[in-house]
Amino acid sequence: MGCATSKTQDIEKKYNQLEVGMSPAQVKDHLGEPSLREAKDEVEIWYYSQGSGRDLQFKNKKLISFGVPKKEMAKPVDAPVLKDIGEKCSDDVVCLTQSCFLGRCVGPNNCWRKVKQTCTRETDCCYSKCDFGVCKAEK
Numbered sequence: 001m002g003c004a005t006s007k008t009q010d011i012e013k014k015y016n017q018l019e020v021g022m023s024p025a026q027v028k029d030h031l032g033e034p035s036l037r038e039a040k041d042e043v044e045i046w047y048y049s050q051g052s053g054r055d056l057q058f059k060n061k062k063l064i065s066f067g068v069p070k071k072e073m074a075k076p077v078d079a080p081v082l083k084d085i086g087e088k089c090s091d092d093v094v095c096l097t098q099s100c101f102l103g104r105c106v107g108p109n110n111c112w113r114k115v116k117q118t119c120t121r122e123t124d125c126c127y128s129k130c131d132f133g134v135c136k137a138e139k
Contacts (some may be wrong), residue, residue, distance in 0.1 A: 020065070044058070046058070085105050109123055
C-alpha cells in the first residue's frame, strides 16, 4: 500500500509542475503518453487514467487547461451566439431582444428592420423611422 501512495504522490507532483503554454512534447516528456487522445473543434484533449482521471487541453499546440474534468465541462459546449433584430430564429431565447416573432428576431412592437434597411411602413423600423422606404435614425 505504501508503494501505491508514493506513486500517486509522484503523479500529483508531476501534475502540479505543469504550466499553461507548455507544448505537447514538453507535456509528453513530463507525464508520458496519454491513455487516450481526442479532438473537438480546435481543441485536443489528452486523458491520463492515473492521477484521478485528469485531462489536459491543447489549442494551437499549447496547453490551455489541465485538471480533473467536471461533468458539465467534460464535453465543452460553445455558448450560443444570440441573433440580432431581423435574423431568423426559432425561439425567443436565441434573440438578443429575447423576442422571436414569425421566425425573425424582433424589437419593440415586433419591428425587424435596422437603420439603413428598406421598409414599407413605420412599424418595420426599430429605433428609427421609415423615410421614403429606408429606415433612418431619428434626430
